[in-house]
Amino acid sequence: MRKHISYAVGNNQLMLNVMTATLVGAAIGDALGMPNETSPSSLRHITSGFMRPSRWHPNADLLPGQYTDDTQIMLIIAELLAAGEYSEKAYAEELCRVHAAGKLRFPDATIAAACEHIISSGGEEKGIYSTTAGCVATALPFALICGNPVTLRERVVGACGVTHSHPAAYAAAVACAFLISSIQSGMKNPLSIARKNAELEDATLGERIHTALELEAEGISLDAALSVLGNDVTVYQTLPLSFFLIGRYRDVEELLSVAAHVGGNTDTIGFICGAYAGAVYGLSAFPPGLVSAVEGKGRMEVLAERLHERYARKD
Numbered sequence: 103m104r105k106h107i108s109y110a111v112g113n114n115q116l117m118l119n120v121m122t123a124t125l126v127g128a129a130i131g132d133a134l135g136m137p138n139e140t141s142p143s144s145l146r147h148i149t150s151g152f153m154r155p156s157r158w159h160p161n162a163d164l165l166p167g168q169y170t171d172d173t174q175i176m177l178i179i180a181e182l183l184a185a186g187e188y189s190e191k192a193y194a195e196e197l198c199r200v201h202a203a204g205k206l207r208f209p210d211a212t213i214a215a216a217c218e219h220i221i222s223s224g225g226e227e228k229g230i231y232s233t234t235a236g237c238v239a240t241a242l243p244f245a246l247i248c249g250n251p252v253t254l255r256e257r258v259v260g261a262c263g264v265t266h267s268h269p270a271a272y273a274a275a276v277a278c279a280f281l282i283s284s285i286q287s288g289m290k291n292p293l294s295i296a297r298k299n300a301e302l303e304d305a306t307l308g309e310r311i312h313t314a315l316e317l318e319a320e321g322i323s324l325d326a327a328l329s330v331l332g333n334d335v336t337v338y339q340t341l342p343l344s345f346f347l348i349g350r351y352r353d354v355e356e357l358l359s360v361a362a363h364v365g366g367n368t369d370t371i372g373f374i375c376g377a378y379a380g381a382v383y384g385l386s387a388f389p390p391g392l393v394s395a396v397e398g399k400g401r402m403e404v405l406a407e408r409l410h411e412r413y414a415r416k417d
Contacts, residue, residue, distance in 0.1 A: 131376020210236025
């Protein structure tokens with residue numbers, strides 16, 4: 103079992119390390135899940151390391167170690183925050199610019215539709231009533247910089263609302279934000295904290311996450327859990343399954359390898375599991391080959407430094 107990071111109040115270097123590990127860990131999980139996105143579960147044929155998608159896959163143009171739209175969205179928001187230029191309008195404009203240039207990688211259908219609505223309405227329309235999980239990546243940058251839970255919830259819901267307006271989408275983004283924020287704060291039971299905060303936004307998602315955690319505690323097999331929880335692109339399946347995997351697998355390599363092969367929404371499931379593993383265990387717990395080979399590692403290291411310099415709470 104991996105040893106958790108020991109958090110010390112006022113340890114700025116430690117917090118910088120955690121911010122870096124969370125960003126890079128999310129990208130690693132995303133990149134591992136990228137080739138299997140939309141595919142059936144392949145738990146009998148788990149491989150380790152980055153892979154290239156099949157030539158028929160929507161991500162066929164991506165190379166091993168490259169991430170999808172989840173990490174792209176995370177980086178768009180983080181870059182704006184680091185520059186002190188974030189607003190929901192600025193986020194919407196940059197997201198639409200990337201989409202219009204054809205650079206969003208196999209985007210969540212709701213993300214694509216929201217961008218089209220924003221562009222066609224001149225920025226007047228946004229937020230589609232959808233439960234797809236493309237919204238969860240908005241949570242991560244705010245989780246790294248917001249110490250106040252009220253502020254964290256408000257900022258995450260605001261960013262999520264640029265593309266998604268369904269309460270379950272808000273709940274999913276808020277749950278992911280509090281999962282990471284509670285780890286940074288050294289709180290016990292971050293999965294339970296995240297579940298309770300999800301429930302405040304959408305009771306159904308909160309209940310489904312609760313079911314996932316109960317199934318894991320009972321020791322149910324992953325195959326059986328998949329049959330109950332599902333693995334599709336909705337937050338009602340992506341979030342509970344991610345939380346089940348986090349609760350079940352304490353070794354980082356095993357957690358991420360399984361997440362990449364559960365089928366369905368593997369990139370977002372991997373993104374959530376990777377962010378969690380980075381926050382809890384640090385990058386030293388990841389296979390070195392993954393850390394060195396993931397796309398944009400240097401960019402994320404610099405970005406973490408910029409975020410830390412601008413937002414870290416000083417003694």
